[in-house]
Structure formats: structure tokens, C-alpha cells
Amino acid sequence: MAQFVKIYEENPNEREIDKVVAILKKGGLIIYPTDTVYGVGCDITNAKAMSKIAKIKNIKLDKANFSFICYDLSNLSDYVKQIDTPTYKILKKTLPGPYTFILPGNNNLPKAFKNKKTVGIRIPDNMIIRELVKKLGNPIVSTSIYDEDDLIEYTTDPELIFEKWESRVDIVIDGGYGGNIPSTIIDLSDGEITVLREGKGSIDF
Template sequence: MENIDQIVAILKQGGIILYPTDTVWGIGCDATNANAVKKVYKLKQREDSKALICLVNNYSMLEKHIDNVPNIAYDILDLSDTPTTVIYDAPAGIAENLVAEDNTLAIRIVKHKFCEKLIKYLGRPLVSTSANISGQPTPKSFEEISEAILKGVDYVVNLQSENKNAKPSTIIKLSNKGEVKIIRE
């Protein structure tokens, strides 16, 4: 198993990492650190108006950062048999440059042993965005990750055998007004 303490130290110092998730390989950072988030946008060559996903490890952490989790969110998450990201209204305690222009944030409760442990030790949500330059195809395996990404992160988690032929999560937007919209299946 990877040295979690070393990875957490890098994240707490504002570093960015490349790591496997329950979907595709991700570029990540401490979701409460605006400077680290800025580094992720820069590495991906992505406009910061395009929001990123955050990973949390349980409902408790979700509720800490979303004041009003709609009841339907729990049903969707409990019934989903694939990784599902939900976009919530009015996030709190997150780097401002992670919050979308409409004051929403995409969050996934991760079901992946390494990610769960990493988030637990970090004690904060973790940014998760696909390990590619914006506009390029999402890598389906570690071998497909570009040299620019590999060299642009501060740490590469040594779990390359993970996530063969993975795919991005389903994304559902829930508003506090009761609206439900599928963004990506």
C-alpha cells in the first residue's frame, strides 16, 4: 500500500497528485486549498469557470460541505450501482474557485479503498478530475496518461494496475427546488 502519510503531507502543502479512483485516474488536490485548485486548472489547461468534482468518503463529510442535502440524493446514492456524482446547491467550506458560477458543486461519495483511506487521513474533500489535458480523451488506463500530466503533478500514486478500462461517473444535478437533471450517464 502507498505511503498515505507522505501523500497527505504533499496535499496539505498544496501539492497535486495523480491517483486511481472508483472511476478513471484522477488529478487531485485538497479541495479547500484555492492555490492547489489553481494548479490543477493550469495543468489541465482548463478554464476555471468549468467546475471540478470533489470526492468525500462518507455522508458526514458530504453534509459538512452541503448545508441542505436533498433527501432524494440519499435515495439516488443508495440505489446506484455505479459511481454517481451529484451536483448540489450552496456548498460551504470549499475553495471558492471550485464552486461553479451558479453556486453549485459536484461531489461523489467514493467507494474505493485507497481513496477512502486517503480522504480519511486528509480529513477534507479531494478534488478529482480526469487525468488529461482539457479537450483530450479521458485515459482509460494508467498507460494512456500523457507525459505532460505525469510530469505536471507532485506525486504519482503507485497503483498502476488499478482502473483498467474505467469510465467516468454518472453526473446528476439536484437543486434545492426539487429539480433533477441527468448531466452525464
């Protein structure tokens, strides 16, 4: 049975953040708010936890297109090949924000993603998830909570999310109502700007 914890974005409570980080370090799964829809995630260094998320999504881990949530752009070099100046300028201008950028992956990717040439990077404009990443010390592997109900797609009420997910994750963070428009996905992996999904982030840049 999952825990349910309230954390305020304006001033995330350090004790509650530490509690969630301890769960992540033990290989637990968490549900958390972002600047778009609620997501489910785990510690990027824990292969077992990543497999659990893949199982929930009914996909094989090596086929999963999870994104990595980073605290800021300084995390990028851990998993992303050297990027050129125009690409960096786009990232600097738009992040933190409601975007997922597909970038060329480097050799440090976790074992499960070794055969992937690209990686999706997120730096949400939400202090709860960014504080968690900062305290954890490495990115959180993330995927959005997609609803099987075609009409809603994304559940925005944390209490309803808890009801639905409490048997599958270890903790659900109530960070207030979530959005129901996902991030804009932009592929910058080959030097071109290719919009793969238009979501919350504007594509005028």
C-alpha cells in the same frame, strides 16, 4: 519530477497513504485511481494547488467544474445545503459508486467557488482515494485525466499516465489499470433527477 507509488486497493499501505497525504498538505497535485477513470486532484483547502489544476485544464479557477471527493456522506454537510429525504435516499443507495451528483452548494465552499450555486460530489467505490480523503481530513478537489487523443480519451495504464504527467504533478499512484468510462453525472440540485452524462453508473433508480 513526480514520484510513482504502487498502492493496492484491497489493503492500502498506510505508510504510502501517509506519504501521499503529506504531499497533498504541502499543496501538491496527485494522480489517483477511482472506480471509473484516473483523476488528478489536490487538497480542497489549498487555493494555489486548485489554480494549478485549473491551469493544466486551461480554464479559469472560478469557471472550473471540479468535483469534490468525499470519504462518505457525513462530509456532505460541510459544502452542501440541507438536502431532502428523497435526494438523500438516492445518494445512500448509489454511493460509494461511479456517480457525480450535482447538489446545491452552501456558504462554506472554498473562496474560489463562492459564486457557484452547485457542487459536484463524488464518493468513489475505491479504498485508495477514500483512505486518502479520510487521512487528509477534508475532501479532495478532483477532475478526470482527459486525453487529447480522441481515440483513447482516458488513459488506463498508470505507467503511461506517469510518463505523460510526471512533469505536471507531484505523485502518481499506481492502483492498477483504470477504467475508461467516466462517472455518470446526475443533477439533483433542484429536486428533479436530471442525467447530464450517462457513464459507468446505472440510471435505473
